[in-house]
Amino acid sequence: xxxxxxxPSMDCAEGRAxxxxxxxxxxxxxxxxxxxxxxxxxxxxxIIHGLKNNETNEMASLIITEDRKSSTLILPHATLRDxxxxxxxxxxxxxxxxxxxxxxxxxxxxx
Amino acid sequence: SQTIHQWPAxxxxxxxxxxxxxxxxxxxxxxxxxxYRQAAGRGLQLLFYSVGIGQISSEVPQNLSASRPQDRQxxxxxxxxxxxxxxxxxxxxxLGQASGYTFGSGTRLTVV
Numbered sequence: 001x002x003x004x005x006x007x008p009s010m011d012c013a014e015g016r017a018x019x020x021x022x023x024x025x026x027x028x029x030x031x032x033x034x035x036x037x038x039x040x041x042x043x044x045x046x047i048i049h050g051l052k053n054n055e056t057n058e059m060a061s062l063i064i065t066e067d068r069k070s071s072t073l074i075l076p077h078a079t080l081r082d083x084x085x086x087x088x089x090x091x092x093x094x095x096x097x098x099x100x101x102x103x104x105x106x107x108x109x110x111x
Numbered sequence: 112s113q114t115i116h117q118w119p120a121x122x123x124x125x126x127x128x129x130x131x132x133x134x135x136x137x138x139x140x141x142x143x144x145x146x147y148r149q150a151a152g153r154g155l156q157l158l159f160y161s162v163g164i165g166q167i168s169s170e171v172p173q174n175l176s177a178s179r180p181q182d183r184q185x186x187x188x189x190x191x192x193x194x195x196x197x198x199x200x201x202x203x204x205x206l207g208q209a210s211g212y213t214f215g216s217g218t219r220l221t222v223v
Binding site: 034036038041042043044045046049097098099100101102103104 | 143145147154155157160170199201203205207211212213214215216217219
């Protein structure tokens with residue numbers, strides 16, 4: 001599975017959009033981009049995933065570049081409860097679906 | 112709806128004692144099941160995964176073992192705990208790519 005690169009930390013003002021970048025330049029055609037987040041002392045929470053097209057759900061939007069070498073997770077109106085470590089993961093699936101978590105980005109939402 | 116239960120929430124055990132952590136999933140059948148560990152200040156490390164009853168794959172050889180006696184039950188065990196076994200243990204389940212992973216609330220284990 002392709003490796004990902006994320007900034008170690010980011011800050012965002014409450015109520016503003018949080019844009020979290022992820023580089024995955026070695027991604028292959030059958031690999032999905034997944035985003036999870038982990039609030040302190042809790043288990044990771046699934047946010048969104050996509051293959052080629054941009055995706056949106058009730059939590060966030062995922063923008064994938066046309067060449068698929070990078071993506072951006074957008075939290076449209078960040079709240080203090082969105083402070084967490086955000087993980088961008090690329091993998092191709094298979095019968096066992098093993099996700100490998102990197103170090104992620106610590107997003108701090110400030111009042 | 113599907114739910115995942117993991118217990119206990121916290122556990123303090125002496126070095127050399129045995130360990131048994133249990134995870135159960137409700138509302139789904141034949142899930143893939145996973146055990147992860149997160150040491151203090153570290154990332155998530157996949158320990159074991161299972162694609163069916165009695166089928167266990169180990170990712171990291173160590174002092175731990177896993178078993179899946181029933182379709183929706185996953186157990187993490189150790190015969191003799193080490194100090195290095197301390198950490199946050201998370202169970203997760205998945206039905207495939209479209210569903211992603213759903214994690215339990217975790218067990219914080221401290222070996223003293």
